[in-house]
Amino acid sequence: MKKRVVILVIGEDKVGIVYNISKVLFENNINIEDVTQKVLDTKIFTMTMLVDMSKSKISISDLRKEFEVVSKEINVRIDLHHEDLFYSMHRV
Numbered sequence: 001m002k003k004r005v006v007i008l009v010i011g012e013d014k015v016g017i018v019y020n021i022s023k024v025l026f027e028n029n030i031n032i033e034d035v036t037q038k039v040l041d042t043k044i045f046t047m048t049m050l051v052d053m054s055k056s057k058i059s060i061s062d063l064r065k066e067f068e069v070v071s072k073e074i075n076v077r078i079d080l081h082h083e084d085l086f087y088s089m090h091r092v
Contacts, residue, residue, distance in 0.1 A: 001054060002052050002054050003052065003053040003054040003056075004033070004050060004051065004052050004053070004082075004083035005050075005051050005053055005060060005063075005080055005081065005082060005083060006048065006049070006050055006051075006080070006081045006082075006083055007021070007047075007048070007049040007050075007051060007067075007078065007079070007080055008046075008047070008048055008077075008078070008079040008080075008081070009021060009045070009046065009047040009048075009049075009076055009077070009078050009079075010044065010045065010046050010047075010076065010077050011044070011045055011074070011075060011076030011077060012043060012044065012045065012075065012076075013039045013043045013044065013045040014045070014074070016074060017045055017047070017074060017076060018037065018047070020070050020073070020074050021047070021049070021067075021070070021078070024063075024066050024067060024070060025049075025051060028053075028056045028057075028058045028063065028066075029055050029056045029057070030051050030052065030053050030055075030056045030058075030063075031051060031052045031055065032049055032050075032051050033050045033051060033052055034049065034050040035047065035048070035049045035050075036048045045076070050083070060080060060082070063080060064080050067080065
């Protein structure tokens, strides 16, 4: 059974954002199933990832803690949401 999470990233565009996010996922055996990223005209970087945590031993709360550290290091906002909760919040 899949344990999917949506990761949202936003901040000023700079080198290394995708690397730092992907590194945490790799280190925790989390598979990236889908990723969309864009740099807006205002130099704002946005990225949405759908990841599968079913083979990972880390909890979502501990993953959030790891991303809090990364967020401060690279000065971006990183939000995590369970897939079901994310889609129920954004359903029109």
